[in-house]
Amino acid sequence: MRRRVGGDGGHVDRLLAAASACWGNSPGGDGCVVAEAYDEDLRIVARTLTVARAVCGLLSARLAVLTRAEWMPLARAYGAVQDPRPEAPPLALVTSRADRAVARDLPVVHVHGTGTLQAYALFPDQGPCSMGDELPARIGAFFERHVWPHRDLIRPSAERVAWRARSDYQVRTDTERRQLRHHGCARLGIDADRPTIAVFRHTPDRDTELFDATVDYAAADESANWLFHDPVPAAGHPRIRCVGATLSTTMSWSMTDVAVAFGDSDLPGFGIPVIQAGWAEGGACGAAHVPGSPYEHRRLLADAIAKQAKGEPVLGPEQRERARLWLWLRRCGSDVPSQLLPHWEQADDYARALAVNLRHVEPGGDPLYAAVRRMWERREPMLTRFDFHDPAALIPLGNAR
Incomplete structure (x- = not known):
């Protein structure tokens, strides 16, 4: 069994024994739940198997696992059936x-x-x-129904999560940011008096239409600086720079007046407006400007650059708060604490920590089971740490300081 982020062989043997003792009794039932676990990282495989077992318990179904050969001993320890090919269509798919x-x-x-x-x-x-x-719209609906109405209760916790999330951004005041911005512009040879647009996180072969529209707009634009974190044709364009990973988070954020993001971005929560040009799970939560077409994308770019040049705000206070609440939901509200799994940051000690957990936990009483049941019965788009249908469950968040 491959042990990337897994520990030594002794830890793996102890993990298999602990998993078999905890999970070894295969769930009964005529149906099955299929778990796909093809990753090399033990942390991802263990999470996938654990969630699949919880779903099996909820549906009274058997577990079928599709995985690499080296993970099959672990899959069998989690109660997977010997023949992974279900005889009938599966009841659910759990995948990473x-x-x-x-x-x-x-x-x-x-x-x-x-x-x-x-x-x-x-x-x-x-x-x-x-x-x-479907997923962004369903997450957006969940956000509007269960998170935004309780923003006053959640706000103290959301501020703490935001404070932790900005650990790589070492700027405390607007004066420091302006100084870094001017230094960065001088270093790259661009005009600090022009708005600077940064383009982040484009994945090749995805969202190609809007990415190409961004590149074309930047090539024709005379009014702003453009920082691309992906390779683009920049020869002959004095205001375009391909910065890749050459800028630190602190420098990159300090130089960015408006961001174009091709994935979820935390930047609106820290005062930087975002045009969400790519698919993102939280795209419907109201934190970013989301274009529906290349034409609308170009209009948003022109409007943002014009406002920034005149010193007018591009990001509204409600967008900033929505961004922080979405950041909180991603990092806290939808992160389920479970004794069945160690924290991700256990890393190289994960196999040992997981074995210890499985030797001492009672699976049926773990919060994961309640979270899976809530999600399944209510058809919610994510696992949640809290029962958002019970406002009393959120009251302790209002006391967080």
């Missing part, structure tokens, strides 16, 4: 590699992220649907 473009007609749970345990879910109650088409 959900293809957002593939429409499915069964519930899909996508285990993701760091922390202790996070997962998105998609329930095709109205017919086949894909993560890409």
